[in-house]
Amino acid sequence: xxxxxxxxxxxxxxxxxxxxxxxxxxxxxxxxxxxxxxxxxxxxxxxxxxxxxxxxxxxxxxxxxxxxxxxxxxxxxxxxxxxxxxxxxxxxxxxxxxxxxxxxxxxxxxxxxxxxxxxxxxxxxxxxxxxxxxxxxxxxxxxxxxxxxxxxxxxxxxxxxxxxxxxxxxxxxxxxxxxxxxxxxxxxxxxxxxxxxxxxxxxxxxxxxxxxxxxxxxxxxx
Amino acid sequence: xxxxxxxxxxxxxxxxxxxxxxxxxxxxxxxxxxxxxxxxxxxxxxxxxxxxxxxxxxxxxxxxxxxxxxxxxxxxxxxxxxxxxxxxxxxxxxxxxxxxxxxxxxxxxxxxxxxxxxxxxxxxxxxxxxxxxxxxxxxxxxxxxxxxxxxxxxxxxxxxxxxxxxxxxxxxxxxxxxxxxxxxxxxxxxxxxxxxxxxxxxxxxxxxxxxxxxxxxxxxxxxxxxxxxxxxxxxxxxxxxxxxxxxxxxxxxxxxxxxxxxxxxxxxxxxxxxxxxxxxxxxxxxxxxxxxxxxxxxxxxxxxxxxxxxxxxxxxxxxxxxxxxxxxxxxxxxxxxx
Numbered sequence: 038x039x040x041x042x043x044x045x046x047x048x049x050x051x052x053x054x055x056x057x058x059x060x061x062x063x064x065x066x067x068x069x070x071x072x073x074x075x076x077x078x079x080x081x082x083x084x085x086x087x088x089x090x091x092x093x094x095x096x097x098x099x100x101x102x103x104x105x106x107x108x109x110x111x112x113x114x115x116x117x118x119x120x121x122x123x124x125x126x127x128x129x130x131x132x133x134x135x136x137x138x139x140x141x142x143x144x145x146x147x148x149x150x151x152x153x154x155x156x157x158x159x160x161x162x163x164x165x166x167x168x169x170x171x172x173x174x175x176x177x178x179x180x181x182x183x184x185x186x187x188x189x190x191x192x193x194x195x196x197x198x199x200x201x202x203x204x205x206x207x208x209x210x211x212x213x214x215x216x217x218x219x220x221x222x223x224x225x226x227x228x229x230x231x232x233x234x235x236x237x238x239x240x241x242x243x244x245x246x247x248x249x250x251x252x253x254x255x256x257x258x259x
Numbered sequence: 260x261x262x263x264x265x266x267x268x269x270x271x272x273x274x275x276x277x278x279x280x281x282x283x284x285x286x287x288x289x290x291x292x293x294x295x296x297x298x299x300x301x302x303x304x305x306x307x308x309x310x311x312x313x314x315x316x317x318x319x320x321x322x323x324x325x326x327x328x329x330x331x332x333x334x335x336x337x338x339x340x341x342x343x344x345x346x347x348x349x350x351x352x353x354x355x356x357x358x359x360x361x362x363x364x365x366x367x368x369x370x371x372x373x374x375x376x377x378x379x380x381x382x383x384x385x386x387x388x389x390x391x392x393x394x395x396x397x398x399x400x401x402x403x404x405x406x407x408x409x410x411x412x413x414x415x416x417x418x419x420x421x422x423x424x425x426x427x428x429x430x431x432x433x434x435x436x437x438x439x440x441x442x443x444x445x446x447x448x449x450x451x452x453x454x455x456x457x458x459x460x461x462x463x464x465x466x467x468x469x470x471x472x473x474x475x476x477x478x479x480x481x482x483x484x485x486x487x488x489x490x491x492x493x494x495x496x497x498x499x500x501x502x503x504x505x506x507x508x509x510x511x512x513x514x515x516x517x518x519x520x521x522x523x524x525x526x527x528x529x530x531x532x533x534x535x536x537x538x539x540x541x542x543x544x545x546x547x548x549x550x551x552x553x554x555x556x557x558x559x560x561x562x563x564x565x566x567x568x569x570x571x572x573x574x575x576x577x578x579x580x581x582x583x584x585x586x587x588x589x590x591x592x593x594x595x596x597x
Contacts, residue, residue: 086505088505109509112504112507112508112509112510112512113507114507115504115505115506115507116506116507120505120506126498126501126502126505128498128499128502139502139503139506140506140507142302142305143503143506143507143508143512144507145295145298145299145302146298147294147297147298147301148301187506191506
């Protein structure tokens, strides 16, 4: 599903985000990427979302080389990926339903299909009864679950999450992680960037450890 | 529905189908053309409704933007309409550009009428009028106030004349016509006030150039007004744009509501400009009629012709669209993600 081959990312100011990173991720896998601030976790996610291009090396996402992808292809690539942000990135001027429906509207699905899929996604994150509420009326944990519903509503093959439990207490964090596991059980590849080692250790999935842009560990979290 | 449809319970297996055609092909497996068309129309409808409601939610700001557009549009359009109205005084101009042919005193009425008919058939002549010696004397007596003195004269000193109204007011054509007419038999003198024609033509040309220059400046100002207004809307919706792009929205999808906004600003601004012009011309008309009456004319300003009104609306909508397009294109490049 994902192949990093000697991928490096250097910025014009001389900062090096990633140093010749190489690893593979199988389809349907669940893995964490961990490391301190500045380790390169977010850079890796930005490369996978084609927000940035690698400076060197080969980055393949299901066979598509993200170093050579054209600007007009990028939106169609992103439609195959779900993204969950630490700060939720919800739109507060519209309802929970409208937030979750956004990717489906972009896909141009008919309204009845949108209704059906949004209901299922909200049910999966246990927020079906909050569909018509504004995101501001929800707790932080519920807002994060709305973000997850939006990320999975179009059934992406790959789900990326950047510090999804960063602002949550341990109970809510565990709850969110269980939602990710449920989604992974359905076959979606899940890649989560997090520095919450305690939480990662409890889940016993593969973990990539980054330090200053280099891969220093690849194995099951203990 | 095709059996290839992805059910809501199964994650997609489509990563890698990232070219536009491949993705569209995948989508077309699951949706017929009619559904795609319906979705596309629905998307446009939603963008239009969303843009309208955003403008309505900021009534004062929207009103002033449209008012600025209306003023900027109505100024050159109003001047152009005034010039058009003045050009409708063409009949009067042609009279002012009339060529007076004075015949020799021994040319009788029969010859004068024959010559008038011949001149009237000329391709550059709109009208020719014969004024006999008696008619000329009567008019002169009435207008000069020298009636009694003229009656004392033993003979009528005034010649018969032909007033020639040219087809077009053009200096070169008029000079050629004048040369032709003054060489006709029994024509003693031919008169044409060319200086007046030249001044009028220069004034009209200056007016047209002024309106053109003003229009260019105001169009540039309009594009800036619309562009700046749309830029503020883009800034207010920065997060939304970023999220839309991250979940797969194309630049076209992001651009669409802002283009509708530009079109709406243009449409409302155009309607307001039309109303301003109609009201302004009507208000000015009283003074114009009064002034024209002092010169013995029944001239009055006409309103905004319906075709000019629709041209104004179309122009305003186009300007709104172009202004919005330029603003969105510029700011989309600046917004991350790509």
